[in-house]
Amino acid sequence: MNLRRDxxxxxxxxxxxxxxxxxxxxxxxxxxxxxxFDTARPTVSKHLQILTECELLEQEQNGREIYxxxxxxxMKEVADFIEPFRQMWDDRFNKLESIMKKYKTK
Amino acid sequence: xxxxxxINAGDGKQDLTITRTFDLPVELLFRAYAEPxxxxxxxxxxxxxxKILKFETASHGGYQLESRDAGGxxxxxxxxxxxxxxxxxxxxxxxxxxxxxxxxxxxVYQFERLTEDTSKLNMHVIYESVAxxxxxxxxxxxxxxxxxxxxxxxxxxxxx
Numbered sequence: 001m002n003l004r005r006d007x008x009x010x011x012x013x014x015x016x017x018x019x020x021x022x023x024x025x026x027x028x029x030x031x032x033x034x035x036x037f038d039t040a041r042p043t044v045s046k047h048l049q050i051l052t053e054c055e056l057l058e059q060e061q062n063g064r065e066i067y068x069x070x071x072x073x074x075m076k077e078v079a080d081f082i083e084p085f086r087q088m089w090d091d092r093f094n095k096l097e098s099i100m101k102k103y104k105t106k
Numbered sequence: 107x108x109x110x111x112x113i114n115a116g117d118g119k120q121d122l123t124i125t126r127t128f129d130l131p132v133e134l135l136f137r138a139y140a141e142p143x144x145x146x147x148x149x150x151x152x153x154x155x156x157k158i159l160k161f162e163t164a165s166h167g168g169y170q171l172e173s174r175d176a177g178g179x180x181x182x183x184x185x186x187x188x189x190x191x192x193x194x195x196x197x198x199x200x201x202x203x204x205x206x207x208x209x210x211x212x213x214v215y216q217f218e219r220l221t222e223d224t225s226k227l228n229m230h231v232i233y234e235s236v237a238x239x240x241x242x243x244x245x246x247x248x249x250x251x252x253x254x255x256x257x258x259x260x261x262x263x264x265x266x
Contacts, residue, residue: 024244026207027237072240073117075247082113084246090111093126093227096148100134103144 007074010054015039016047020070023057027069115243120236122243124229132225136194136217149173154181163191169199182206186213194219208242209234 011017019033034044048068051057055074060067075081115122128135138144142158149156153175160170170185183204190198197215202208216228233239 021249024241024247026241069237070240070244072244075244081247082115082243084249085243086109086111086113088246089113089124089126090109092148093111093128095151096138097128097130099144099148100128100130100138103134103137104130 007054007056010050010056013047015044016051019044019047019051020056020075023068024070027060027067029065029067033068115239118236120234120239121230121232122239124231125226127220127224127226129223130225131223132194132217132219135225135227139197139215140193145171159183160185163188165190167191186210209238211242 011020015037018037022028022033022036030045030048033048034041037044048057052059052068055071057068058071060069072081110128111124111126113122113124138148140163142161145161146156146158149171150173154173156171156173158169158171160168162168165188167188168186169188170183172183173181175181185202185204186200188197188199190196195217197213197217199213199215200210201213202210211234212232214230214232216230218226218228220226233242
């Protein structure tokens with residue numbers, strides 16, 4: 001079996017996407033991540049292993065704990081990682097612009 | 107077509123820039139950042155209403171705002187200190203979402219007149235660390251994949 005996991009296969013799974021969402025918001029330990037799911041802990045561990053193998057997640061030792069965090073570089077390969085952030089600002093600025101046009105002196 | 111809003115976020119850096127051109131005179135663009143009732147308008151959306159709780163634009167002043175969902179529940183509160191407030195030119199302030207792990211960010215806003223009726227905003231945002239910047243950058247992406255997934259689930263469950 002090929003251990004080099006395909007990134008697209010990794011994010012095809014809804015639980016793994018949910019894990020990415022959680023970790024994107026905050027670096028977390030395996031225990032803290034597992035606590036958010038009804039799934040058995042070994043299943044969550046397996047998901048974390050897959051996400052780490054394909055480098056979407058990175059591990060960081062902090063004292064006795066291992067924290068998982070998002071590997072932004074790798075995420076960029078999957079999709080244009082920054083595009084949703086840009087879109088959010090673009091929407092906000094579009095709204096600002098249309099509101100301010102009403103304040104233009106007629 | 108050229109995009110009006112541009113993001114520049116270099117790998118391994120703890121800052122980013124957001125630039126945007128507006129079909130607005132620079133005075134009107136600046137007003138959008140200077141008057142609380144106007145800020146409330148453009149920061150609100152169909153899902154949440156933003157209210158400015160405190161707004162002192164003098165140098166070394168501060169501000170605080172909150173967003174509530176349709177049910178009146180507070181979604182988030184943010185605050186910051188204003189370091190410099192130079193009408194139609196520049197704002198330097200901090201921004202911090204209360205009770206979140208994203209830390210405090212330093213924001214430098216430069217307002218630039220392009221023509222009589224157009225202007226440009228250049229935002230330079232500096233985070234506490236590379237990791238914090240990447241987290242903030244990843245949020246809309248992560249929310250996006252989650253929303254896409256929820257929609258997919260909805261479609262699939264309807265077909266059952």
